[in-house]
Structure formats: C-alpha cells, structure tokens
Amino acid sequence: MLPQIDYTPLTHPTEPPARTDATAFAVSRLAATNGWEYFTHAVAQELPGVVFRQPNGQPRFSQRAVNIVRIPGAPVIEIGDSFYTEVAVGNQFTQQWGYVAVHLGVALPSVTVEAASNRTHAALPSTPEGAVSDDRRAGVVVEAAPGTEPIVDALLTSEITAALADAQYPLDAELTGPWLFLYAPRSLSTDDPASWEHLLRTVDLFVQRVREVVPTNSAVVSAPSGSSASSTPPPSAHTVSSIAPMQPRGSRVNGTRVRWYLLAVFGAMALAGGAALLFGGR
Secondary structure (H helix, E strand, O other): OOOOOHHHHHHHOOOOOOOOOOOHHHHOOOHHHHHHHHEEEEEOOOOOOOOEEEOOOOOOOOOOOEEEEEOOOOEEEEEEEEEEEEEEEOOEOOOEEEEOOOOEEEEEEEEEEHHHHHHHHOOOEEEEHHHHHHOOOOEEEEEOOOOOOOHHHOOOOOOHHHHHHHOOOOEEEEEEEEEEEEOOOOOOOOOHHHHHHHHHHHHHHHHHHHHHOOOOOEEEEEOOOOOOOOOOOOOOOOOOOOOOOEOOHHHHHOOOHHHHHHHHHHHHHHHHHHHHHHHHHH
8 A cells, every 4th residue: 555645746736946847846846745756757768568668679769758756665656758759651640658667576467458538549559469359347448368368357356447447537557577557648747636646546456456366476576676767777677578479559559640640631632632723724
C-alpha cells in the first residue's frame, strides 16, 4: 500500500515563476512535497514496454519523456509522459503516451489490456505474438500470449478491469517479464489530483493482486538499480531480450489520425482541382 499522499500542490497550486511551464511546476512540487524524485526529461529510455521499444527490441524513433516522477518503495514506481515519432504516408506524427513503469520482481505472462475507449482513440503499437483478442470483460480488450490464459484470468480481477475501463480516466496495461506498465494516450504526469489518485490506486490493485497470485519465490528477477530516470541504467536492470516476442500493429496505430490526414489531403486536392477547372476556363 502506498503511504498517504499530499496533493496540496495540485489542489492549492502556487503561481509558477514567469516563463515556467505550469504543469511541470505543479508536478515537481507534488514530487518534492511527498519526497519523490522528479526529472524534467529523459531520452533513450531502456524500459522494455511497447511504448518505448519496437517488437525487435530497438528503441522507437526519437523516443523521449518529460515530467518524470519516481516514487521510492517496494516496488519503485515511475510515472511520466513519453513521446516517439512514427512515419506514415510520408509524414511524421508524434505519438504521446502517458506511462507508469513498475518492476514487480517476478516473472509474469505477456499480456496487453486495452480500455475500449483508449483503443478507439489510439491502439497500443504492439501486442503479444500470436495473441488472440478476448473482449469478454466489460470495457476492455485482452490480448495474451497463448497458454497463459489461466494466470491472466487470475490476475485480471473485476476490480482491476473496472479501474482500467474507468469512464473518465481509462488506462491500458501491459505485463511483460517482471514489468507492469500502465499507459494512456494522454498526459499522466499532470496537475489533475483525481487522475493521480486513480492512477496510483490502479497500480496498488495490480501490485497487491500479483503478490496474491504469483509466489514471491518464483522466478524472481533482480530489481532495477537506483539510477535516475535521466541516466541510462545498467543492462541488467532493463533487459529486453528476456521478454516475450511482440508483433507490430502497423497502420492500426492511431489509424484514425492517419485517415483524417489522408481525407484532408485528398479534400484539399479536390478543392484545388475544382478551382482550377472553374477559373481556368475563364
């Protein structure tokens, strides 16, 4: 269980200094008030989640993160807003994912859980290789590696899936190796205290359930070092080769955004062609 958190910097904010980002100022004060670490930014993060790495293990193009908070304890919890760049139809798009990273210390099956509302807006860029979609649970879609269904069913309680499918603050989840990740296609390192409360409650639900389902002496994995989020941790801390294989979704990533872009391009071309025909004949 997380200790009592003081949300005063968010509920009673202080005016930031001139030319200071208000959200970054609020988040840094939240961290300082509660004895957490705060980092303005990081590049080339070694975390193994689908938001940070391609299915072949390579980092995503121009991957970086801002407003990173690290909460000490067992386990350590890291929260931030991650960005990477992808190329589609000859143009570059910046993808934003708020994230939570938790090193649980035990081996877990490879599974992604997406809130239906998040999936409509922006699907996670990768899923477990060979996974089959399971939409039996209200508000979420589960994609798990074959053969892991029993433990996945045990881990995903109705309380956890309800927290992920929350109408106001929906979250996606990824379990891979010793890691738990929570994602959202929006900022999670924010100045909204209700968002933080929901986020940390969901982390706590997952951590407690993992401890109930997976014995602490089974396949224990070394916890990451205490190096800062803005520095590169040792390879043993964020190993990528040991996680289950993932498969890309290709054009399914933010497909709505790409479709709107193409519609805008073709619409502009049609208008230009119509104008040329109308005025060119005069």
